[in-house]
Amino acid sequence: MxxxxxxxxxxxxxxxxxxGAKNEALQILCAVLLTPEKITINNIPDIIDINKLITLLGNLGVKIEKLGHGSYTFQCDEVNVGYLETEAFKKEGGSLRGSIMIVGPLLARFGKGYIPKPGGDKIGRRRLDTHFEGFINLGAKFRYNREDHFYGVEAPDGLTGADMLLDEASVTGTANIVMAAVLAKGRTTVYNAACEPYLQQLCKMLNSMGAKITGVGSNLLTIEGVEKLGGCEHRILxxxxxxxxxxxxxxxxxxxxxxxxxxxxxxxxxxxxxxxxxxxxxxxxxxxxxxxxxxxxxxxxxxxxxxxxxxxxxxxxxxxxxxxxxxxxxxxxxxxxxxxxxxxxxxxxxxxxxxxxxxxxxxxxxxxxxxxxxxxxxxxxxxxxxxxxxxxxxxxxxxxxxxxxxxxxxxxxxxxxxxxxxxxxxxxxxxxxxxxxx
The missing domain is CATH 3.65.10.10 (Enolpyruvate transferase domain)
Incomplete structure (x- = not known):
C-alpha cells in the first residue's frame, strides 16, 4: 500500500x-467499439480508471497501439464478444463503473451486451435504471441475475429507434443510449438528455464517424440511425x-x-x-x-x-x-x-x-x-x-x-x-x- x-x-x-478529461475519456473509449475501422484518440489521461478500461478493451480483442503519451489507436475488427460471459470479465468489469458504457456499443453492433454490477466511488447509490430502460425502449430484452449481480441486454434482430423521456439527466445513461441508437433502425429522440461538454464531445466524435445526431448541447437529442460507422481522430478536452x-x-x-x-x-x-x-x-x-x-x-x-x-x-x-x-x-x-x-x-x-x-x-x-x-x-x-x-x-x-x-x-x-x-x-x-x- x-x-x-x-x-x-x-x-x-x-x-x-x-x-485530459477522465469522464470524457470513459465515454470516448467505449465508443470505439462501434466500428471495425481504426480510431485515433489524443490527450487520454494516464490514470487508473482509464488504464483499466483500456485493458478491458484489449481483453475484448480490441487492437490497441500506443503512439505516445496520451495518444492511442484502437481497432475493433475482431471483437471477442464471448469474453463478456467469462468469470474474468465479471471480475474485471465489476471493478470500474465506467465499464457500464461498453453495453450500448456492444448491443448496437453485436446484438448483446453484458456487465457485472459496476464498482467505483463509494458515494451512495448510483442507479443504472436509465441505461437499461433506454435499451428496452430501443427493443432490447433485459435480464438480471440477482445471484451474481450480472446484467444483460440482447437484441439479435437489431435495435429500432424510439422516442424516450429519460427519468433523470444521467450523463453515462445518455451516452450509453446515444451509442446504442446511432446504429438502430429509424429515428430516436432522447428528451431530458444530459448535455455536459463531455457528452457533446461524444456526439461530435460519433458524427465525425458518420452518425447523424442533432440537438447536440441541448437536452433534446435526435438520432437518425445509420448502417455503419467509420474511423476518426479525436482529441479529449x-x-x-x-x-x-x-x-x-x-x-x-x-x-x-x-x-x-x-x-x-x-x-x-x-x-x-x-x-x-x-x-x-x-x-x-x-x-x-x-x-x-x-x-x-x-x-x-x-x-x-x-x-x-x-x-x-x-x-x-x-x-x-x-x-x-x-x-x-x-x-x-x-x-x-x-x-x-x-x-x-x-x-x-x-x-x-x-x-x-x-x-x-x-x-x-x-x-x-x-x-x-x-x-x-x-x-x-x-x-x-x-x-x-x-x-x-x-x-x-x-x-x-x-x-x-x-x-x-x-x-x-x-x-x-x-x-x-x-x-x-x-x-x-x-x-x-x-x-x-x-
Whole structure:
C-alpha cells in the first residue's frame, strides 16, 4: 500500500497543464467499439480508471497501439464478444463503473451486451435504471441475475429507434443510449438528455464517424440511425474537475498559479462559483491565472444578505464532482457557506477528517454542510487520514498542503484513479509531497 506524506504550509508557484478529461475519456473509449475501422484518440489521461478500461478493451480483442503519451489507436475488427460471459470479465468489469458504457456499443453492433454490477466511488447509490430502460425502449430484452449481480441486454434482430423521456439527466445513461441508437433502425429522440461538454464531445466524435445526431448541447437529442460507422481522430478536452481542483489548491495555499489551456468555453459556471468564494481568477487567453491571495478571500453573500449556498445541478449547473473541493476551500474563507450535495448521499461524509484538522463544519444531514470560514486566522492541523473516493481524496490532499505540519494520506489509489501523477506535478510547482510504501 502506498501513502502520501505531505508537509503543508508551503506556498507554490508555477504553471500546470490539466490532464485530459477522465469522464470524457470513459465515454470516448467505449465508443470505439462501434466500428471495425481504426480510431485515433489524443490527450487520454494516464490514470487508473482509464488504464483499466483500456485493458478491458484489449481483453475484448480490441487492437490497441500506443503512439505516445496520451495518444492511442484502437481497432475493433475482431471483437471477442464471448469474453463478456467469462468469470474474468465479471471480475474485471465489476471493478470500474465506467465499464457500464461498453453495453450500448456492444448491443448496437453485436446484438448483446453484458456487465457485472459496476464498482467505483463509494458515494451512495448510483442507479443504472436509465441505461437499461433506454435499451428496452430501443427493443432490447433485459435480464438480471440477482445471484451474481450480472446484467444483460440482447437484441439479435437489431435495435429500432424510439422516442424516450429519460427519468433523470444521467450523463453515462445518455451516452450509453446515444451509442446504442446511432446504429438502430429509424429515428430516436432522447428528451431530458444530459448535455455536459463531455457528452457533446461524444456526439461530435460519433458524427465525425458518420452518425447523424442533432440537438447536440441541448437536452433534446435526435438520432437518425445509420448502417455503419467509420474511423476518426479525436482529441479529449482538458479535465474541468482537475482545473477546479487546481483553482482550489491555489486559493487554499495562497499560491500564484497559472492553469494552461483550460478551454474556457467548456468550463460553464465553474469560474463564477469560485469567484463567489472571493477567489480572483483572471482569463489570460485560454489560461486561468490565480494570483497569490495574501489577504485571503471573502465569501460573497446573496443579494438579500443571506448565507451563500453552493449546490450541484445537471449541466449547465455546477458539477457535483467539485463540491468537495469547494467545501475545503470554504474552510479558510472569510464568511460562511452552505454546501448542498443533492445527488449522492455519502459524498459529504469525509468532513469528519477536516473537522479533526480544525475546520469548523456542521454536517446538517447526508446532503448539507455549513462551513464557517477561518479567514486563515487559524490554520488547519496536520493529521493522518484515508481517501474515501476520488474527489474527497484530492480535497484532503489540498487541505494537507495548506495545513501546519506533516500529514499522511492513505488509500491514495483513490486519488490515482482520477489524477495523473499528481505528486510529481505538485512537486514541480514547489509542493513538499512524497509517495511512500507502507
Amino acid at each position: 502506498e501513502v502520501f506524506k505531505i508537509e503543508g504550509g508551503t506556498r507554490l508557484k508555477g504553471e500546470v497543464i490539466p490532464q 482538458p479535465d474541468m474537475i482537475e482545473i477546479g481542483s487546481w483553482i482550489g489548491l491555489a486559493a487554499m495555499t495562497r499560491s500564484e498559479i497559472t492553469i494552461k489551456n483550460v478551454s474556457w468555453e467548456n468550463l460553464g459556471v465553474i469560474p463564477s462559483v469560485f469567484r463567489k468564494l472571493g477567489i480572483t481568477l483572471e482569463k489570460q487567453g485560454d489560461d486561468i491565472y490565480i494570483p497569490e491571495h495574501k489577504d485571503g478571500y471573502e465569501v460573497k453573500t446573496d443579494i438579500d444578505g443571506s448565507i451563500l449556498t453552493i449546490a450541484d445541478a445537471p449541466w449547465p449547473g455546477f458539477t457535483p464532482d467539485l463540491l468537495s473541493i469547494v467545501l475545503v476551500v470554504a474552510t479558510q474563507a472569510k464568511g460562511d457557506v452552505l454546501i448542498h450535495q443533492k445527488m449522492f448521499e455519502s459524498r459529504l461524509f469525509f468532513v469528519d477528517k477536516l473537522i479533526d484538522m480544525g475546520a469548523k463544519i456542521m454536517l446538517c444531514d447526508p446532503h448539507r454542510a455549513v462551513v464557517i470560514g477561518h479567514d486563515f486566522k487559524s490554520v488547519l492541523k496536520a493529521t493522518t487520514m484515508s481517501s474515501p473516493d476520488i474527489r474527497a481524496g484530492i480535497s484532503l490532499l489540498i487541505a494537507a498542503l495548506s495545513a501546519k505540519g506533516t500529514s499522511t494520506i492513505q488509500n491514495i489509489e483513490q486519488i490515482d484513479r482520477g489524477y495523473e501523477r499528481i505528486d510529481e506535478r505538485l512537486r514541480a510547482i514547489g509542493a513538499k509531497i512524497v509517495r511512500e510504501k507502507q
